[in-house]
Structure formats: structure tokens, C-alpha cells
Amino acid sequence: MADLNNLLAELDELQANVSDSGDNNVDTxxxxxxxxxxxxIEHTVEPExxxxxxxxxxxxxxxxxxxxxxxxxxxxxxxYTRLRSLxxxxxxxxxLMSYQDDTINMELELLLGQEETIEKYAQQxxxxxxxxxxxxxxxxxxxxxAARVKFIVQDLLTSRLNKIEEHALYNREVVDRMSDEEVxxxxxxxxxxxxxxxxxxxxxxxxxxxxxLDDPGMIDSPDLNKFVFCRVLHERVEIDNTLEGEEKDDxxxxxxxxxxxxxVRYGAIKSLLSEEKVELLM
Amino acid sequence: xxxxxxxxxxxxxxxxxxxLSTSQDDQICIKPYKDEAVRGCLEEITWHMDELDHLAESxxxxxxxxxxxxxxxxxxxxxxxxxxxxxxLLAYTNHxxxxxxxxxxxxxxxxxxxxxxxxxxxxxxxxxxxxxxxxQQSELYMGESGLLSIxxxxxxxxxxxxxxxxxxxxxxxxxxxxxxxxxxxxAGTVHFLPTTDVEEFIQQGYLEIAEGEEAx
Numbered sequence: 001m002a003d004l005n006n007l008l009a010e011l012d013e014l015q016a017n018v019s020d021s022g023d024n025n026v027d028t029x030x031x032x033x034x035x036x037x038x039x040x041i042e043h044t045v046e047p048e049x050x051x052x053x054x055x056x057x058x059x060x061x062x063x064x065x066x067x068x069x070x071x072x073x074x075x076x077x078x079x080y081t082r083l084r085s086l087x088x089x090x091x092x093x094x095x096l097m098s099y100q101d102d103t104i105n106m107e108l109e110l111l112l113g114q115e116e117t118i119e120k121y122a123q124q125x126x127x128x129x130x131x132x133x134x135x136x137x138x139x140x141x142x143x144x145x146a147a148r149v150k151f152i153v154q155d156l157l158t159s160r161l162n163k164i165e166e167h168a169l170y171n172r173e174v175v176d177r178m179s180d181e182e183v184x185x186x187x188x189x190x191x192x193x194x195x196x197x198x199x200x201x202x203x204x205x206x207x208x209x210x211x212x213l214d215d216p217g218m219i220d221s222p223d224l225n226k227f228v229f230c231r232v233l234h235e236r237v238e239i240d241n242t243l244e245g246e247e248k249d250d251x252x253x254x255x256x257x258x259x260x261x262x263x264v265r266y267g268a269i270k271s272l273l274s275e276e277k278v279e280l281l282m
Numbered sequence: 283x284x285x286x287x288x289x290x291x292x293x294x295x296x297x298x299x300x301x302l303s304t305s306q307d308d309q310i311c312i313k314p315y316k317d318e319a320v321r322g323c324l325e326e327i328t329w330h331m332d333e334l335d336h337l338a339e340s341x342x343x344x345x346x347x348x349x350x351x352x353x354x355x356x357x358x359x360x361x362x363x364x365x366x367x368x369x370x371l372l373a374y375t376n377h378x379x380x381x382x383x384x385x386x387x388x389x390x391x392x393x394x395x396x397x398x399x400x401x402x403x404x405x406x407x408x409x410x411x412x413x414x415x416x417x418q419q420s421e422l423y424m425g426e427s428g429l430l431s432i433x434x435x436x437x438x439x440x441x442x443x444x445x446x447x448x449x450x451x452x453x454x455x456x457x458x459x460x461x462x463x464x465x466x467x468x469a470g471t472v473h474f475l476p477t478t479d480v481e482e483f484i485q486q487g488y489l490e491i492a493e494g495e496e497a498x
């Protein structure tokens with residue numbers, strides 16, 4: 001899969017090296033056959049960044065602007081990294097996590113921009129100018145990047161909807177973790193589910209006293225005793241493994257250093273996760 | 283009378299078994315709805331209620347008096363039996379609702395509807411209303427221009443490539459792709475198409491991914 005961040009940076013670096021070494025650049029490639037003979041293939045390479053790619057470097061959203069990071073050859077996209085960590089956390093935790101309005105809305109706007117860019121490249125391709133192949137390459141790279149981000153956003157939002165539906169009655173108490181659209185969805189889904197239960201079972205019961213859906217013990221809640229993989233981010237954390245209902249015991253408290261990878265009950269690290277002292281691992 | 287037997291049978295039916303019915307695309311979806319068992323359970327509840335009324339009328343206290351002690355165990359038994367049957371019915375209904383949801387939303391499953399012969403009338407209506415609800419939720423993220431298509435109706439497989447080589451297993455005729463071009467999908471033909479346009483057909487079984495040398 002093409003890495004837009006590195007591709008243009010590597011081309012720039014190559015061009016800079018070529019201009020420093022002089023006019024005649026000979027790229028020597030040695031190839032060894034299965035036989036004892038050696039063939040040396042010599043050809044002259046004069047790399048040149050096409051103008052359309054140089055223009056894309058100026059306008060593309062994924063190209064890093066910090067010049068220092070170009071020296072390393074890799075500039076992590078912070079927004080994408082944040083989105084990915086949100087996605088991993090949502091996928092692996094048994095309960096609904098808090099909705100990160102800023103990150104998701106920004107990624108949706110970015111996706112919209114990329115879709116418009118792809119549309120523009122498609123129109124340029126139809127005009128069949130001399131830059132047709134370069135336009136096609138740019139369109140493919142942009143499509144790959146958009147598909148990657150779109151999949152993560154889609155899966156994140158779908159996971160959240162699945163969790164909302166799985167424990168619809170329980171989630172009425174945690175609406176502060178949802179966006180406005182999700183709250184409306186919960187209300188609509190709750191009404192649909194209640195209508196279905198009433199039609200199938202409750203309306204056939206003779207007395208109103210037996211028609212309740214929220215009797216104690218009837219509401220399913222997420223299983224916080226599920227075991228998860230996690231890594232410690234903070235210098236030192238204390239994890240209390242005491243189960244709910246048990247007496248507190250110092251023997252159940254364990255101390256872990258930064259970088260430790262653990263398998264723990266989700267309930268024991270729930271508060272540490274919200275403080276970002278640990279992260280869930282896939 | 284064996285109280286609670288019908289409720290127990292419904293709950294046991296929720297376990298996975300060998301008698302799962304398959305849809306036309308050979309994906310196991312859901313067991314047929316046990317209409318008679320559900321009706322039997324509801325009749326048992328009605329019988330318990332009638333017994334409670336009979337006990338209350340014949341052995342009930344006069345005004346201002348408390349209920350006699352010897353009547354209370356019977357009343358408690360019938361009330362507990364009614365609540366137990368109610369819980370069994372709700373558990374059975376909830377399990378089937380979850381099966382309908384998972385059939386639509388899990389990654390890799392077909393996007394087609396569960397055949398109505400496997401569902402009750404109420405479940406068929408639930409399935410349609412649920413699909414509509416998910417589609418409405420997807421439309422909220424489309425943006426004003428309508429260019430952005432975030433599909434929340436189901437989970438998808440991670441994208442590995444933008445274009446994919448596919449072989450047609452069942453004829454689909456001519457279809458129009460997202461870039462307005464047309465392709466004729468006749469059985470046995472091999473095509474190199476955008477992944478987003480053909481993903482759903484692959485999951486429905488009309489196309490298969492053609493990998494390896496036999497694709498060329």
C-alpha cells in the first residue's frame with residue numbers, strides 16, 4: 001500500500017542527492033544469476049519530480065509541514081494516530097466509551113475533502129491531458145488514504161451503535177458518553193424494541209404489574225470482568241484486582257512500570273484507561 | 283402439571299444446534315420461530331392467572347381482614363410461575379432480536395434480509411424497521427454534498443486494495459459502477475473492478491475473489 005507521507009519526501013531527498021553529486025549519475029545495479037556469471041546492468045537515472053506531484057506536495061493534507069521530521073524519513077500523522085487509538089479502544093472495551101466529538105468531526109471533514117479531491121481527479125482524467133497518468137496515480141493514492149480513514153471511522157461508529165443496541169436499557173444511564181445523534185438513535189431503537197416486546201409478550205399478560213421491562217435483575221449490563229490486553233503508559237501504576245463484593249486486600253494491588261504489557265480484568269483498569277495511563281492492545 | 287416446562291423449552295431453543303435453517307446463500311442465520319411453544323407458554327400464563335383469580339374469589343378475605351395463611355403459598359406459586367414464564371419469553375424474544383441484528387451487522391455476513399418464513403410477523407416488521415433505522419443513521423454523516431458515504435448498516439472487512447479481480451459465479455447482468463461506467467457480469471467471466479463497488483456482491487455470493495494464476 002502506498003505511503004503518501006514518505007513517497008514525496010523520498011523523491012525530494014533523491015533529487016537533492018542527485019543535484020549534489022553532479023550531472024552524470026550512474027545507477028549501478030548488480031544482478032547475480034543462478035550460474036556463476038555476473039551481469040552488471042548500468043543505466044542512467046535522472047529523477048525528476050513531476051510538476052503535478054510537486055503541486056500535490058504543497059496542497060495534500062497528509063504531507064508533513066515540519067522540516068525536521070523529513071530528516072527521519074517518517075512523520076507520524078497525529079490526527080490519524082489519535083483516531084486509530086480511539087478505534088482500538090472502542091473495539092476492545094466491553095462498554096461504550098466517551099464520544100470524541102473533535103477528532104471524529106475533523107476526520108469526517110478530512111474525508112469529505114478527499115472525496116472531493118478524488119472527484120476532481122476523475123474529471124481531470126476524463127479531459128485526457130498530458131498529465132493523465134500522473135493524475136491517475138494521485139487519484140489512486142488519495143483513494144487508498146481515504147479508504148483507510150473511512151474504514152476506521154465507519155468501524156468506530158458501527159461498533160458504538162452495536163454497543164448501544166446490545167445494552168439499550170442500560171445505556172439510558174450513560175447518555176453523557178454519546179453524541180446527540182447517538183442519543184436520538186438510542187431513543188428510536190429503544191422505542192422499536194419496546195414496541196416489539198409489547199407486541200410479542202407483554203400485551204398478552206393479563207395484569208399491568210407483570211408488564212414491566214425494567215425489573216431489577218432484568219437489565220443486561222456490559223461484562224466488566226472481561227479480560228483485556230493492555231500496556232502501561234505512565235511511569236508507575238497501581239492496579240487493584242479486587243473483585244466487586246470482595247474485601248479490599250493489599251495482596252490484590254499490583255504495581256507495574258511503564259511499558260509493561262498485561263492481561264487484566266477490564267474493571268480493574270477502567271479508571272486508568274480514562275486517565276490515559278494505560279492503553280488497550282489489539 | 284409440569285409448571286415452567288414450556289418456558290424451559292424456549293430457553294433451550296436459544297442454544298446453537300444442528301437444526302439451524304439456512305438461507306439461499308448458504309449462510310446459517312436463525313432457527314424458525316416456535317409459534318406453538320410461545321403460544322403454549324402464554325396459555326400457561328393465562329391458566330395461572332385464572333387460578334389466581336379463582337383462589338382470590340373463593341378463599342379471599344372479607345373486607346378489612348388479612349389474607350389467610352394457607353392460601354398464600356398457592357398465590358405465591360402462581361405469581362412466581364407467571365414471572366418465570368414472562369422472563370423465559372422475553373429471553374427467547376431478545377435472543378432472536380439479537381440474531382436478527384447480528385445477521386445484518388456483523389462483518390462478512392450477507393446484507394440480504396432473513397427469509398420471512400423463519401420469522402414471526404412481528405420479527406419481520408422489526409427487521410425492516412431496524413434496517414431503516416440504520417440507514418437513517420448513515421445518512422446523518424453524508425454531508426451536505428452527499429459525496430461522503432458512511433455506511434453504518436453493517437461492519438465491513440478492512441480494505442486491502444482499491445481494485446480487485448473477481449470471477450462471476452451467478453449472472454447479474456449489466457451493473458453501473460460508481461464512476462458511471464457499465465460492466466456486464468455474466469457467469470464465468472473475470473473482471474478487475476473497484477473493491478467498494480463489488481464488496482457487497484462478493485458477500486452475497488454472486489462474485490468470488492479470483493486470486494492466483496488461474497485468474498489469468
